[in-house]
Amino acid sequence: MSDENVHLEVEDAAENSAQAVPAAVPGFKVAAPVDAVYADGLTLGVVAGRNATASDSAAGSIVAGADLNFSDGAAGVAVVGGNAAFEDSLTMTAVVGGQAQLTNSACGVLIAGNVNLGEGSRVLLNTQQAVVFGAALGAVLGLVSWLLRRRS
Numbered sequence: 001m002s003d004e005n006v007h008l009e010v011e012d013a014a015e016n017s018a019q020a021v022p023a024a025v026p027g028f029k030v031a032a033p034v035d036a037v038y039a040d041g042l043t044l045g046v047v048a049g050r051n052a053t054a055s056d057s058a059a060g061s062i063v064a065g066a067d068l069n070f071s072d073g074a075a076g077v078a079v080v081g082g083n084a085a086f087e088d089s090l091t092m093t094a095v096v097g098g099q100a101q102l103t104n105s106a107c108g109v110l111i112a113g114n115v116n117l118g119e120g121s122r123v124l125l126n127t128q129q130a131v132v133f134g135a136a137l138g139a140v141l142g143l144v145s146w147l148l149r150r151r152s
Contacts, residue, residue, distance in 0.1 A: 034049050034050045035049075035053075037053045037054075038057055038059070040057060042058045044061070045061040045063070046059050046061070046064075047063045048066075051064060052069075054073055055070075056071075057073045058074045059073070059074075061078070062080075064079075064080045066081055066082040067084065068083075068084040068085070070084070070085065070086050071086075071088055073089050074089065076093070077092065078093070078094040078096075080096045082096075084099075084100045085101045085103075086102045087102075088104045088105060091106075092107075093108055095112070099115075100112035100115045103118035103120070104118065104120040106121070106123075106124075108123075108124045108125065110123045110125070115127075
């Protein structure tokens with residue numbers, strides 16, 4: 001392991017303790033200035049300056065400056081500067097600067113430059129639908145706010 005990279009692996013999620021992997025105790029985050037690899041665990045967040053790889057794990061959020069490879073896991077939010085590959089995974093919200101490739105995966109809201117949905121993949125809201133939803137929600141909330149101020 002070099003000083004620039006973080007490589008964390010836990011054989012079993014039950015072993016995911018301060019003694020086994022100090023940076024990956026549930027409730028904390030895994031952070032690396034360059035590349036981060038996280039496997040078989042649960043963490044609040046994974047932050048990588050460049051590339052991130054997460055497998056067989058769950059994370060509240062994943063942030064990668066360049067590319068993300070995510071397999072057999074779940075994440076609340078994924079923010080990726082480059083390309084992202086999701087395989088057999090579930091993500092609530094993903095914002096990808098480049099191409100998003102989903103294989104046997106599901107994503108609630110996906111905002112990406114280009115999306116390739118593979119076999120068994122599903123996206124609830126794509127980029128265009130998310131923008132329309134946001135604009136409509138903003139208009140409704142603005143109208144409600146204006147009406148409430150007017151009544152006062």
